[in-house]
Amino acid sequence: MTTLSPGKQRGLQAVADTRGIIAALAIDQRAALRTLFARAMGMAAADVPREHLSQFKEAVSSILTPHASAILLDPEYGLPAAAKRATNAGLLLAYEQTGYNGKVSGRLPRLLDQWSVQRLAEAGANAVKLLLYYSSRSPVEVNEFKYAFVEKVGAECATSDVPFFLELVSYAENMDEKSIEFGRIKHEVVAAGMSEFSKARYRVDVLKVGMPVNLSFVEGSPSSDGAILHSREQARQYFLRAAARASIPFIYLSEGVSNESFRFGLELAAEAGVGFSGVLCGRATWKDGVEIFVKQGFHALQDWLGREGVRNIENVNECLNSAKPWFEPSRAASSGKAS
Numbered sequence: 001m002t003t004l005s006p007g008k009q010r011g012l013q014a015v016a017d018t019r020g021i022i023a024a025l026a027i028d029q030r031a032a033l034r035t036l037f038a039r040a041m042g043m044a045a046a047d048v049p050r051e052h053l054s055q056f057k058e059a060v061s062s063i064l065t066p067h068a069s070a071i072l073l074d075p076e077y078g079l080p081a082a083a084k085r086a087t088n089a090g091l092l093l094a095y096e097q098t099g100y101n102g103k104v105s106g107r108l109p110r111l112l113d114q115w116s117v118q119r120l121a122e123a124g125a126n127a128v129k130l131l132l133y134y135s136s137r138s139p140v141e142v143n144e145f146k147y148a149f150v151e152k153v154g155a156e157c158a159t160s161d162v163p164f165f166l167e168l169v170s171y172a173e174n175m176d177e178k179s180i181e182f183g184r185i186k187h188e189v190v191a192a193g194m195s196e197f198s199k200a201r202y203r204v205d206v207l208k209v210g211m212p213v214n215l216s217f218v219e220g221s222p223s224s225d226g227a228i229l230h231s232r233e234q235a236r237q238y239f240l241r242a243a244a245r246a247s248i249p250f251i252y253l254s255e256g257v258s259n260e261s262f263r264f265g266l267e268l269a270a271e272a273g274v275g276f277s278g279v280l281c282g283r284a285t286w287k288d289g290v291e292i293f294v295k296q297g298f299h300a301l302q303d304w305l306g307r308e309g310v311r312n313i314e315n316v317n318e319c320l321n322s323a324k325p326w327f328e329p330s331r332a333a334s335s336g337k338a339s
Helices: 006-015 031-041 050-067 079-083 117-122 140-160 186-196 232-244 259-272 289-296 298-320
Strands: 022-026 070-073 090-094 127-134 164-170 206-209 250-253 278-281
Touching: 006 090, 006 127, 022 050, 022 250, 022 298, 031 050, 031 289, 050 070, 050 079, 050 289, 050 298, 070 079, 117 127, 117 140, 127 140, 127 186, 140 164, 164 186, 186 206, 186 232, 232 259, 250 259, 259 298, 278 298, 289 298
Parallel strands: 022 070, 022 278, 070 090, 090 127, 127 164, 164 206, 206 250, 250 278
Antiparallel strands: none
């Protein structure tokens, strides 16, 4: 990888542990968190009080960041939580608006109003994160819009000398991402995204990606519903092939799966010898705490996080022994089976 500027190096050091592994906690969810609250409260998502989101994020930050290298938050509801994080934990802030406009095709990205990379840095961000829905199978004009969009954010991060984390959410038009239909092509879409956005023109420093297989369809998966698309060995090969397409550091996101399933995926990556540099793990750590908060209150949430939340994040941390530091020059696995 190219030589990083001093500011970007400092930012990456701030969000990684002493080994150079990014063992980060993600709770920048906004629409998804509202949906979880809405289900637990039996109300429309729009009616969930914003104070519930902020208070929940504060509890997660204060109790779980002593066990994380960093926390990813949003500037809309998460700044009070940022102030509650442990002194050892770095801060990433999200730059995108939550979700996408379903009336416009292509799941086009939008930035937060009244924010810029400079303002996020002034709010304490050690790094900036942009979420992008990406499909290599989208129409050319859709992807050209997205390529230019990412280039602009990359240039803005370079100007402010702040690390740029690009989160790729893989999808295909007119397919349910949880379907077996998409499961058959997910590895292609993930690998294509890792290849495209590793290019120097985007100035991305770390890719945040989903695993190249739907874990529910892998032999032996704890989340299997009986339909199997991939043997364990086939899944490992897809991990290797996707990793070989990246020439910059990459980390895995949990994509809303259970803690047990996410650990299963990390075990597959470790078995394959994939050179991933850590995780940004969200709902697999704290999701079940939402109902505790709604039904039993804030103190019960704190107690749950202190027990189950800590256990969840430590379970993930134990799977990072095979991860590679973000500053290692070679990202591809050494196995040679990635062709």
